[in-house]
Amino acid sequence: MSQNQQRYAALIKLYHADLYRYAYWLCRHKSTAEDLVQETYLRAWKNLDSLLDADAAKAWLITILRRENARRFERKQFDYSDVEQDELVDHADNDPEQHAATEQLQKLMNQLTIEYREPLVLQLLFGMTGDEIADMLELNLNTVNTRLFRARQQLRELINQQQSRGVSHG
Amino acid sequence: MDELEIRRRLLADPQQVMSDLSSQDLQLQAELQELDKALTKALQVSVPADLQNRLLFNQPRRRYWPWALAASLALVSVLSFQQYEFSQRADNLGLQALHHVRHELESFQSTTEIPLDEVNQLLAELGGNLTTGGYPVRYARFCDFEGTRSLHLVFAKDDGLVTVFVVPSNHGLKRSPEFSDPQFFGKSQQLAQAEIVMVATQQQLLDPFAKTLMEKMQFHS
Numbered sequence: 001m002s003q004n005q006q007r008y009a010a011l012i013k014l015y016h017a018d019l020y021r022y023a024y025w026l027c028r029h030k031s032t033a034e035d036l037v038q039e040t041y042l043r044a045w046k047n048l049d050s051l052l053d054a055d056a057a058k059a060w061l062i063t064i065l066r067r068e069n070a071r072r073f074e075r076k077q078f079d080y081s082d083v084e085q086d087e088l089v090d091h092a093d094n095d096p097e098q099h100a101a102t103e104q105l106q107k108l109m110n111q112l113t114i115e116y117r118e119p120l121v122l123q124l125l126f127g128m129t130g131d132e133i134a135d136m137l138e139l140n141l142n143t144v145n146t147r148l149f150r151a152r153q154q155l156r157e158l159i160n161q162q163q164s165r166g167v168s169h170g
Numbered sequence: 171m172d173e174l175e176i177r178r179r180l181l182a183d184p185q186q187v188m189s190d191l192s193s194q195d196l197q198l199q200a201e202l203q204e205l206d207k208a209l210t211k212a213l214q215v216s217v218p219a220d221l222q223n224r225l226l227f228n229q230p231r232r233r234y235w236p237w238a239l240a241a242s243l244a245l246v247s248v249l250s251f252q253q254y255e256f257s258q259r260a261d262n263l264g265l266q267a268l269h270h271v272r273h274e275l276e277s278f279q280s281t282t283e284i285p286l287d288e289v290n291q292l293l294a295e296l297g298g299n300l301t302t303g304g305y306p307v308r309y310a311r312f313c314d315f316e317g318t319r320s321l322h323l324v325f326a327k328d329d330g331l332v333t334v335f336v337v338p339s340n341h342g343l344k345r346s347p348e349f350s351d352p353q354f355f356g357k358s359q360q361l362a363q364a365e366i367v368m369v370a371t372q373q374q375l376l377d378p379f380a381k382t383l384m385e386k387m388q389f390h391s
Contacts, residue, residue, distance in 0.1 A: 005371070008352050012225045017217045024215050034218060041225050045352045105212035123183070124210045130183065145182040152181045152202065155209070 004048050012041060015061055018125055025121045026069055028110055040065040058126065062136060108158045116151035119144055227272050227353055263358055264349025266315050267367045270322060271333050271354060277309040277324050278331055284310050292321055296336055297363050297390045304386035315341055332379045335367040363389040
């Protein structure tokens with residue numbers, strides 16, 4: 001295997017799962033997420049020589065994926081209102097109560113608008129710092145922090161609403 | 171820092187270390203860290219099991235059609251499928267070879283050697299013959315190279331598998347002396363009676379392999 005093929009295979013092995021998850025939370029659609037990951041890696045293969053620093057690979061792939069996603073919107077305004085929620089929960093979760101809680105959180109995540117959802121996903125899925133998210137989204141750090149703060153604030157409100165509904169309906 | 175700013179910072183990043191937090195703030199931080207743990211888990215949606223392989227082999231996603239829609243579109247589908255096939259048709263030897271390798275991945279599964287006389291029975295149909303002392307053959311089957319009946323062989327070299335297509339010279343496809351995709355490298359060698367197309371995952375396998383193969387594979391003139 002050539003050096004480039006080895007690098008390419010390593011990039012797939014290391015990052016494809018998290019890129020798929022990130023793509024899913026961007027577009028909230030499983031098959032679109034798959035297409036996005038596929039297009040991302042094809043473009044990555046064509047431009048592999050421009051990736052000089054292995055440590056930058058993750059951010060480089062995320063950037064490509066975001067551009068591919070933006071391109072889809074340029075081509076056509078997709079309607080993602082029909083969100084695929086079925087069997088979204090990772091099957092590793094066997095406890096039915098935990099399973100239900102995770103599913104509920106996934107639904108709540110999907111209620112956040114993309115401007116709040118995306119920085120939160122970057123922070124939690126990839127462990128990115130505020131500065132890294134700011135670079136990635138081309139925003140200033142204050143804006144990123146405000147969005148992260150509002151994202152969690154909204155999620156807490158949604159959880160509280162649900163819990164109080166749950167109590168009143170017994 | 172006022173209370174509002176502390177809350178703001180904790181909600182933006184519950185993992186950050188902050189000094190002099192009140193017990194109320196510590197409680198909030200603990201709650202938010204719990205929430206993050208649950209959220210991180212919720213973000214781990216299941217990844218399609220075959221995604222990694224499809225990325226490695228550069229294969230498109232399988233598309234599933236609802237039956238009702240499929241039925242109502244049956245005629246259109248037949249027509250557009252033909253069109254799709256046409257547009258996907260690889261008109262050169264290299265692309266054809268890669269297409270065959272990707273769609274017959276089971277050709278790499280076999281671990282048993284096929285006796286040379288069995289290989290030669292197939293090869294004889296194309297006017298060829300393999301002499302002893304070459305690499306063992308693990309897969310031998312005829313396949314269709316855009317209408318040209320060709321022989322698909324997999325040889326086990328010590329350091330990796332090499333796929334060979336023996337394509338009769340009247341194939342009508344564009345020649346491609348060298349070709350590659352993210353996973354495979356290939357080259358082809360033109361003989362009077364047939365084109366020998368070789369594909370491997372490691373480029374360095376091809377030249378020594380080709381040299382040995384050309385010594386062992388002969389064609390009747």
